[in-house]
Amino acid sequence: MTPIFDWSFALEILPTLGSALVITIQATVLGMLVAVTLGLALAMLRRSRLRIVSLPTAFFIEFVRSTPLLVQMYFLFYVLPLTGARMSPLMTGIVALGLHYATYCAEVYRAGIEAVPRGQWEAATALNMSRWRTAIGVVLPQAIPPVVPALGNYLVAMFKDTPLLSAITVVELLQQSKMIGSATFRYTEPLTLVGVLFLALSLVAAWGVRGLEARLQRYGGKR
Numbered sequence: 001m002t003p004i005f006d007w008s009f010a011l012e013i014l015p016t017l018g019s020a021l022v023i024t025i026q027a028t029v030l031g032m033l034v035a036v037t038l039g040l041a042l043a044m045l046r047r048s049r050l051r052i053v054s055l056p057t058a059f060f061i062e063f064v065r066s067t068p069l070l071v072q073m074y075f076l077f078y079v080l081p082l083t084g085a086r087m088s089p090l091m092t093g094i095v096a097l098g099l100h101y102a103t104y105c106a107e108v109y110r111a112g113i114e115a116v117p118r119g120q121w122e123a124a125t126a127l128n129m130s131r132w133r134t135a136i137g138v139v140l141p142q143a144i145p146p147v148v149p150a151l152g153n154y155l156v157a158m159f160k161d162t163p164l165l166s167a168i169t170v171v172e173l174l175q176q177s178k179m180i181g182s183a184t185f186r187y188t189e190p191l192t193l194v195g196v197l198f199l200a201l202s203l204v205a206a207w208g209v210r211g212l213e214a215r216l217q218r219y220g221g222k223r
Contacts, residue, residue, distance in 0.1 A: 010189040013180050016192055020176035025170065025201070027093050028159045034098025035158070036151060039105025044135065046110060064103040070164050072096050077168040093165040101154050108150045112143035145216040153210030156202050173197065 045057040064072070073096040077089065087095065116139050124134035166175035177190035 005188055005192065006186070009184075009186060013190055014193065016180065017173060017176055017190065017197070018173055018207060020173045023090065023170065023196060024159070024162045027090065027097060027154070027162050027165060027170070030094045031097030031101065031158055032155050033217050034094065035101035035105050035154065038098060038102035040109050040140075042102060043109035043113065044105035046106065047113065061103045061106055064100060069096065069100045069161060070167060072100055073138075073164060075166050089165075089168050089170045092168055093162075093170050097158055097161065101158050104154055105151060108147045108154075109143070112121040112147040113139055115146065145213070148213045148216060150210060152206065152213075155209065156205050159202060159205065160198065 040063060042180045046061065048054045048057070071185055073093065076087075077092045079175050080087075113135075120138055120142065121134060124138050129138070138222050162172050163174040165172045166178075171179070174194055178187075180190045181187035
């Protein structure tokens with residue numbers, strides 16, 4: 001009688017899943033770097049005093065947030081090459097993930113910036129500091145630490161969204177498990193391992209974010 005879960009088969013396919021896991025982690029880490037960097041830039045542009053800058057930025061943020069990530073991936077992978085701009089499937093996925101989550105990070109940054117007391121801006125103005133120098137040197141160091149938990153949540157959410165990359169031919173973790181299942185007619189082991197790996201790495205990421213938050217709080221307390 002065939003066992004429900006074959007440990008020997010699970011150990012046999014683990015290296016193959018590990019290779020796909022590397023692609024999943026790579027897409028998540030690079031996508032998050034794009035998201036946190038571009039998100040900060042979008043937040044600053046949205047708060048610009050120039051309406052010709054702030055209004056298009058606000059429209060872009062709301063447009064991306066209001067359309068499905070999968071549609072954006074399809075557009076970047078199948079439509080954008082028609083204009084002559086071509087990227088590899090993995091790079092397309094990283095750009096799509098980073099761009100999509102950048103709009104969410106932008107709103108998180110904006111909330112953190114607006115939570116800084118107005119007196120901080122006024123004090124910097126009284127010291128004859130430029131608006132840009134005030135934002136970089138005074139406001140952002142106070143605004144970013146409180147929003148780290150929210151950014152961490154988006155990191156975990158992005159990690160769990162990586163299976164969508166299979167729609168643009170990227171063989172990530174879940175897609176690899178389905179390929180193994182279709183080849184061997186055994187889905188229990190690969191899908192179980194995928195679930196365990198996602199759970200373990202999500203918990204590690206959450207733990208890392210909490211550690212970073214605690215470290216930033218200690219650093220802020222010493223200032």
